[in-house]
Amino acid sequence: MSSEEKPGAALPVHAKDNPNVDAEGAPTKSALKKAAKEAEKAAKKAAAKEKEAAQRAAQQAAADEDKAVDNYGNISKAKEADAVKLKDLTDEYANKTVTFFARVENTRSQSAKLGFLTLREQGYTIQAVLAAAGDDVSKQMVKWALQTPVNSIFRVTGLVKKVDAPIASATISGLEVAVTRVYEVSRAVDFLPMAVRDAEKPIPESGIVDPEDKSPPVPMHIRLDNRVIDLQADINQAIFTISSAVEVLFTEYMFKHGSRKFNTPKLVGAATEGGAGVFAVTNYFGKTAYLAQSPQFYKQMLIAADCESVFEIGPVFRAENSNTHRHLTEFTGLDFEMVFNNHYHEVLSFGENLIVHILTTLQKEYAREIATIQRIYPRAGDFRIKDNKALRLKYADGIALLKEAGVDTSEQDRFETDLSTAMEKQLGKIIREKYDTDFYVLDEFPMAVRPFYTKAHPTDPNLSNSYDFFMRGEEIMSGAQRINEASELEQSMRAKGVDPNAEGFKDYIDAFRQGCRPHAGGGLGLNRIVQFFLGLDNVRQATPFPRDPQRLRP
Numbered sequence: 141m142s143s144e145e146k147p148g149a150a151l152p153v154h155a156k157d158n159p160n161v162d163a164e165g166a167p168t169k170s171a172l173k174k175a176a177k178e179a180e181k182a183a184k185k186a187a188a189k190e191k192e193a194a195q196r197a198a199q200q201a202a203a204d205e206d207k208a209v210d211n212y213g214n215i216s217k218a219k220e221a222d223a224v225k226l227k228d229l230t231d232e233y234a235n236k237t238v239t240f241f242a243r244v245e246n247t248r249s250q251s252a253k254l255g256f257l258t259l260r261e262q263g264y265t266i267q268a269v270l271a272a273a274g275d276d277v278s279k280q281m282v283k284w285a286l287q288t289p290v291n292s293i294f295r296v297t298g299l300v301k302k303v304d305a306p307i308a309s310a311t312i313s314g315l316e317v318a319v320t321r322v323y324e325v326s327r328a329v330d331f332l333p334m335a336v337r338d339a340e341k342p343i344p345e346s347g348i349v350d351p352e353d354k355s356p357p358v359p360m361h362i363r364l365d366n367r368v369i370d371l372q373a374d375i376n377q378a379i380f381t382i383s384s385a386v387e388v389l390f391t392e393y394m395f396k397h398g399s400r401k402f403n404t405p406k407l408v409g410a411a412t413e414g415g416a417g418v419f420a421v422t423n424y425f426g427k428t429a430y431l432a433q434s435p436q437f438y439k440q441m442l443i444a445a446d447c448e449s450v451f452e453i454g455p456v457f458r459a460e461n462s463n464t465h466r467h468l469t470e471f472t473g474l475d476f477e478m479v480f481n482n483h484y485h486e487v488l489s490f491g492e493n494l495i496v497h498i499l500t501t502l503q504k505e506y507a508r509e510i511a512t513i514q515r516i517y518p519r520a521g522d523f524r525i526k527d528n529k530a531l532r533l534k535y536a537d538g539i540a541l542l543k544e545a546g547v548d549t550s551e552q553d554r555f556e557t558d559l560s561t562a563m564e565k566q567l568g569k570i571i572r573e574k575y576d577t578d579f580y581v582l583d584e585f586p587m588a589v590r591p592f593y594t595k596a597h598p599t600d601p602n603l604s605n606s607y608d609f610f611m612r613g614e615e616i617m618s619g620a621q622r623i624n625e626a627s628e629l630e631q632s633m634r635a636k637g638v639d640p641n642a643e644g645f646k647d648y649i650d651a652f653r654q655g656c657r658p659h660a661g662g663g664l665g666l667n668r669i670v671q672f673f674l675g676l677d678n679v680r681q682a683t684p685f686p687r688d689p690q691r692l693r694p
């Protein structure tokens with residue numbers, strides 16, 4: 141074989157300085173290997189390029205077929221848009237194109253080209269129609285939207301249309317949306333521990349059963365374990381709209397009457413209102429601190445500091461192992477305290493008017509929310525306030541009413557024991573029948589059942605200038621005129637077996653040594669107001685993330 145015919149003859153042949161050739165100018169073995177490898181690489185590259193081009197062409201073809209490919213899918217494909225809220229969608233939006241965010245409550249496929257979604261936002265639902273037609277909506281788009289797991293969050297754009305027959309499955313029953321764009325904002329997992337729809341049924345503890353409903357009811361503890369899903373239900377959205385409104389109405393009313401809002405400490409140095417009910421924080425820099433059981437001392441110290449009228453909305457902690465329908469270990473307290481001119485009844489009337497204002501405003505302005513809750517808990521809509529006024533009775537009148545009804549009140553007759561919960565409830569029933577009201581006040585409680593800072597009755601040593609407020613026969617507030625003089629306070633403490641020199645009392649008692657105007661006030665529980673106003677079975681239903689002796693999560 142001549143050198144020209146040797147494989148690799150094309151390689152440069154400068155024998156002396158070229159490592160790829162041997163002395164005779166023929167390519168070396170390694171040079172041949174390398175050349176072969178490179179050729180192989182180039183071939184592979186070309187093939188990959190070809191494949192990629194083919195793929196792109198196929199994709200393009202598919203896209204050409206699915207003309208709506210940009211109208212659905214991941215939200216990253218969406219163009220920016222302003223969104224309306226479902227609650228604002230009225231008939232005025234008919235024939236307009238809107239964009240909104242909503243969860244998928246339900247999907248229903250009619251055919252490959254037609255599907256329906258029920259979409260939900262904050263308790264409002266609307267029907268959305270996906271109909272494959274023209275370039276806007278493709279069969280692929282209909283399929284994709286209907287296969288998205290229930291509870292996923294969509295951003296939907298569509299034409300609002302009036303419907304002939306009301307849509308029973310949606311709260312916005314007179315309109316529907318013809319979808320032209322639908323993007324997934326956030327995807328729900330396929331498996332839900334409970335469905336939002338389960339939370340739109342009464343808790344089994346309520347005893348309300350729907351004989352038509354075959355699915356097993358989900359008990360309250362499972363709902364609370366899965367509170368984020370639970371809270372998405374329309375009934376819970378409505379409950380917390382009401383709860384929020386109570387705080388706002390309370391605040392507005394107090395401001396309107398010249399009061400100022402304060403935040404008093406929740407970490408305190410001593411367990412001053414009875415040791416049993418207090419949570420200790422044992423790692424407070426080498427000392428023990430306690431979680432405040434009430435803002436009582438601080439409200440009064442602010443009155444002594446010439447604040448005249450103060451209020452607070454804040455957490456209240458009670459370390460009581462009370463496993464009942466109305467006790468929490470942490471609740472939201474609505475507290476107020478104010479000076480008066482002549483008589484503590486000025487403050488008592490103020491408190492009554494405050495509650496009547498809150499409850500009647502709720503009835504007027506939150507009728508939709510009340511109706512939503514009433515669908516499940518029928519008592520939500522029947523709270524009675526006769527003549528829009530509180531009924532005020534004396535504690536002794538309450539006892540007399542119970543006695544009249546045949547209740548044994550021998551213990552209460554001695555002015556040493558408070559009404560039991562059962563008695564309170566019974567009194568609530570009696571008062572509703574007799575006076576046609578669910579909101580009433582008992583005044584002049586026995587001194588023996590009230591705390592040491594309570595002002596004694598001016599003429600009857602057994603009684604005190606104190607009151608409780610009740611809704612449907614259950615307590616929502618305790619209040620009183622307070623002692624505003626240091627030596628009288630010390631005396632009252634001793635009479636109740638409390639040592640005024642014990643830790644934690646000095647600052648409080650000293651507050652009154654420079655003079656303090658006569659004052660009165662009260663402490664309300666937000667969770668209970670909402671519970672009893674709406675006739676809910678359990679205070680936990682009116683608490684977003686309840687804390688009780690068994691529950692510290694979620």
Ligand code: ATP
Nearest residue numbers: 458466467468469471615616617618663664665668
């Ligand atoms: P109860 O007799 O129902 O246990 P209380 O007399 O101990 O209540 P107060 O100390 O008078 O309660 O508290 C004032 C208000 O705070 C109550 O009327 C109620 O609305 C609310 N409240 C008290 N304790 C609780 C609790 N454990 N959980 C929820 N709310 C509470």
Ligand code: MG
Nearest residue numbers: 608615617618
């Ligand atoms: Mg009380």
